[in-house]
Amino acid sequence: MTIHNPSIAAQSHQSLGLIARLVKAGTPIAANWVWRITHNGFAMAGLGIVCLVALLISQEAVREPAEEQLLDFLQSRQETRLVETQTLAPEPNAADRASVASLSDLPEHQAMLTRWISRQYRVAAEPMAVLVAEAHVIGERMDIDPALLLAIMAVESRFNPFAQSPVGAQGLMQVLTRVHLDKFEDFGGKMAAFDPITNLRVGAMVLQECIRRAAGSVEGGLSYYVGAVTVDGSFYVKKVLRVYERMHKVLAPFDLPSYKRSLTLSSDKPALPAVSSPSAPVKPFSRPQTPTQSPNESTAGTQLQPNMEPPVHTQQTSSTLLAQQLPPVQ
Numbered sequence: 484m485t486i487h488n489p490s491i492a493a494q495s496h497q498s499l500g501l502i503a504r505l506v507k508a509g510t511p512i513a514a515n516w517v518w519r520i521t522h523n524g525f526a527m528a529g530l531g532i533v534c535l536v537a538l539l540i541s542q543e544a545v546r547e548p549a550e551e552q553l554l555d556f557l558q559s560r561q562e563t564r565l566v567e568t569q570t571l572a573p574e575p576n577a578a579d580r581a582s583v584a585s586l587s588d589l590p591e592h593q594a595m596l597t598r599w600i601s602r603q604y605r606v607a608a609e610p611m612a613v614l615v616a617e618a619h620v621i622g623e624r625m626d627i628d629p630a631l632l633l634a635i636m637a638v639e640s641r642f643n644p645f646a647q648s649p650v651g652a653q654g655l656m657q658v659l660t661r662v663h664l665d666k667f668e669d670f671g672g673k674m675a676a677f678d679p680i681t682n683l684r685v686g687a688m689v690l691q692e693c694i695r696r697a698a699g700s701v702e703g704g705l706s707y708y709v710g711a712v713t714v715d716g717s718f719y720v721k722k723v724l725r726v727y728e729r730m731h732k733v734l735a736p737f738d739l740p741s742y743k744r745s746l747t748l749s750s751d752k753p754a755l756p757a758v759s760s761p762s763a764p765v766k767p768f769s770r771p772q773t774p775t776q777s778p779n780e781s782t783a784g785t786q787l788q789p790n791m792e793p794p795v796h797t798q799q800t801s802s803t804l805l806a807q808q809l810p811p812v813q
Contacts, residue, residue, distance in 0.1 A: 582679060583609035589616060592737040599733045600633065606642045610679075614642070614655070617680050621687045627694075630734065631701070632656075632687055634727035635708070638719070644679040655679055656686025663689060 539545045586594045589612055597615045601608040615633065622629035639657035640646035652659045653676040660667065660676045666685045667675050675681040690708055697703025705723055706716035 581610070582613045583607075584612040584616060585609065586612055588612075592734055592739060593619060595737075596630075596633070596730060596733055599730070600637070600642070604637060604641055611642065614679060614683060617683055621684060625687055625691055627687060627691060628727075630730040631723075631727055632683065632690070634723050634730060635686070635690070635705075636683070637726045638723050644682065645677055653677065654682030654686075656682050656689070658682060658686050658689060 539549075586597055586608055589597065593615050594612070597608055597612045600606065600615070601611050614636070615629070618629040618632045621627065621632065636642055636655045639652075640655050642655065644655050646655070646657065647653050648657055650659070651661055658676060660673050663685060664673055666688055667673050667681070670678070670681045670685070676685070690704060693707035694701055694704030696707055702720050702724075705720045709716050709719040
């Protein structure tokens with residue numbers, strides 16, 4: 484048997500009516516709010532991006548490379564911050580990379596010449612001591628005055644081992660690397676041109692070949708070294724000899740073998756050998772003369788280039804000979 488309560492039925496009817504009115508009133512408000520949000524262009528673009536990202540993330544072939552790139556980026560940022568906040572690690576053996584020597588380890592005349600060069604050209608004495616000592620080793624083994632090698636370095640580069648000319652001459656002796664590449668091969672390749680000792684050794688080879696090419700004339704050899712074939716190289720020769728003579732005065736108080744002290748600058752003294760070669764007699768110093776060429780030697784494109792390519796017969800022997808004579812570069 485069902486019992487009807489009029490009061491409960493009335494309350495239920497009222498509640499349903501209230502809910503219906505709220506839904507009826509709220510629907511336009513909610514719809515209006517959604518329209519306003521999605522009607523904005525930026526919101527629509529953002530919604531599209533979100534959908535696109537969600538689609539890409541769902542693709543494994545796309546997700547894995549993106550994750551790797553993001554991880555690399557975050558790691559690099561972390562490493563950069565660590566470097567910026569930390570000091571560099573100490574390196575106790577860094578001094579071993581420097582080519583330096585104490586002046587107290589040099590003979591007295593070499594030490595005095597090193598001090599003069601250091602003051603005159605504003606270079607540190609310790610690395611200069613290595614070059615002065617090496618120039619004397621090369622001079623003794625190649626019969627070239629060490630002071631002449633040092634004078635060429637002073638004029639060519641002012642003792643800057645990283646100097647480079649517009650035509651490509653490099654290093655202390657301003658050796659034209661592309662022409663004398665075969666000589667640098669014995670020392671590890673063309674980049675060895677920027678090693679001071681290697682550049683000095685190769686430059687001495689080139690100078691020796693130039694002097695031989697000039698029939699033993701040091702002045703003629705200097706003209707060849709600077710590339711003066713069809714032009715007058717006397718300005719360069721005189722400049723080198725002026726520096727050489729000043730070095731000779733520094734060494735004058737010492738009782739040295741003649742070739743170590745001077746190449747005999749005045750014409751009233753006998754000339755000293757600049758190159759050990761029985762087939763190339765040494766000529767005394769005179770006014771610089773432009774070396775003559777044989778008819779089969781071409782000068783096109785080489786008039787102003789330093790230390791031109793020497794003849795093949797001298798080029799084949801000197802680099803191998805010096806590589807055997809001199810100790811390896813440290």
